[in-house]
Amino acid sequence: MTCTFAPASEPAVPLYLVASDRVGAALEALPDAARDWAGNAGFTGAAGQVVALPGADGGVAGALVGFGGAQDLARQRFVLGGARSTLPVGTYTLDTTHADADPSVEALGWLLAGYGFRRYRASDAAELAQMVAPDGVDAAELETLAASECLTRDLVNTPAADMGPPDLAAAAEELAQAFGVSCTVIEGDDLLAQNFPMIHAVGRAAAHAPRLIEFRWGSAGPQLTLVGKGVCFDTGGxxxxxGNSMALMKKDMGGAANVLGLARTIMAMNLPVRLRVLVPAVENSVSGSSFRPGDILTARNGMTVEVNNTDAEGRLVLADALALAVEEPTDLIVSMATLTGAARVALGPDLAPFYATEDGDADALHAAARKVADPVWRMPFWDPYEPMIEPGIADLDNAPAGGFAGSITAALFLRRFVGDARYMHFDIYSWQPKPAPARPKGGVGQGPRALYAALPRLLGL
Structure with a gap:
């Protein structure tokens, strides 16, 4: 994969990004031969259209990439990234004179389009066009965001046979060590001894013991605690x-993958925060020791939970981790999880639902998300639905009957474990079902770029 820009010293030719309503002006600025070539090639500025411009020596003297019109921009993002694979191989410099494009967003899309998951392929990746970082962008930040997204995608795309709880722990340990900190892992029956009963209950039936993974980074500044759901495979218990619903369950650790990607960005950009990362890593499997419908579990904070569906396990493991998170002062807690099908029904696969206990935090996140092309949408912590998660026989119900408001009731369940702490929760899909510009089919990050861009407002950095 190619997540870096070409050196500025490398010879490069211009890459013109052209909106459909500015084609005339763009062509007029070209030399006569190039203008005639583009006209004869039928260049209209349609989104993603590519026309290479020949040089006198028979090589490529530049290229035009269509940016489309207002309707196109409303429907897709990373237009330039989508064109990368169709450009002639070479090195380019970006010219956005004839498009109202954000060079940072388009350059990020270019980098993300260099991703390919090739762990299980024998063939080499095709060579791609390269680009020098556009003037005025923070190249180091964009390369960091792209590399962190590639980490998230790799983790999600790896099947459970190679990304079980031990492998997810190893990935977290490798990340922590790369930034000079140690990672602690509580495993198996030690979870019971150290009072993480729901993580243990969910994961105890699997071949690989459940784990709670934790690392900390940074010694000054506000404390940010990230909690990621690490259900490495979910049979439903x-x-x-x-079978159809189980096909993508290797991605049920997508929350952990997104949290680790965000943590990587924060550490690589050396943000002035104290970062704490918590990942409960389990497989929800079937054996004689599986937890059962009707069981009453006691969480770390003493609350009891009636299990009405063993396929609503993600909130159980997150609950123990969140209870741990609030045992010390923290300025903001964020959980990320591939938690409910209800969230997909509500918003589809491309839009990341999130919940926030404070309106100002939601506003900050929405504003940041628009700037970095990482779309999110706020969902409500709707207090009138609280009785739905109260079964009577125990303090909480992990799977309220009726099927209504499934994402909201899951979020309300999690909120019970953070008390009065400032809290945001993401109920993401973390999967691209069809190829799109800069996003091949497979694992994808949802929310980390928006969160990273919002942190200066969220934490007063």
Missing amino acids: LNLKP
């Missing part, structure tokens, strides 16, 4: 999923 005794409430077994049908």
Whole structure:
């Protein structure tokens, strides 16, 4: 994969990004031969259209990439990234004179388009066009964001046979060590001894023991605690999923993958924060020791939970981790999880739902998300639905009957474990079902770029 820009010293030719309503002006600025070539090639500025411009020596003297019109921009992002694979191989410099494009967003899309998951392929990746970092962009930051996104994608794309709880722990340890900090892992029956009963209950039936992964980075500044759901594979437990619903369950650790990607960005950019990362890593499997529908579990904070569906396990493991998070002062807690199908029904695969206990935090996140092309949408912590998660026999119900408001009731369940702490929760999909510009089919980050861009407002940095 190619997540870096070409050296500025490398010879490069211009790459013109052209909106459909500015084609005339763009062509008029070209030399006569290039203008005639583009006209004869039928260049209209349609989004993603590519026309290479020939040089006198038979090489490529430049290229035009269509940016489309207002309707195109409303429907897709990373237009330039989508064109990268169709450009002739070479090195380019970006010219956005004839498009109202954000060079940072388009350059990020270019980098993300260099991603390919090739762990299980014998063939080499095709060579791609390269680009010098555009003037005025923070090249180091964009390269960091792209590399962190590639980490997230790799983790999600790796099947559970190679990304079980031990492998996820190893990935977190490798990341922590790369930035000079140690990672602690509580494993198996030690979870019971150290009072993480729900993480243990969910993961105890699997071949690989459940774990709680933790690392800290930074010694000054506000404390940010990130909690990621690390269900490395979810059969549904005794409430077994049908085969079609189980097909993508390698991605059920997408929350952990997104948290680790965000943590990587924060550490690489050396933000002035104290970062704490918590990942409960389990497989929800079936065996004689599986937890059962009807069981009453006691969480780390003493609350009891009636298990009405063993396929609503993600909130159980997150609850113990969140209870740990609030045992010390923290300025902001963020959880990320591939938690509910209800969130997909509500917003589809491309839009990341999130919840926030404070309106100002939601506003900051929305503003940042628009700037970095990482779309999010706020969902409500709707207090009138609180009785839905109260079964009567225990303090909480992990799977309220009826099926209504499934994402909201899951978020309300998690909020019970953070008390009065300032809290944001993401119920993401972390999967691109169809190829899109700069986003091949497979694992994808949802929310980390928006969160990173919002942190200066969220934490007063």
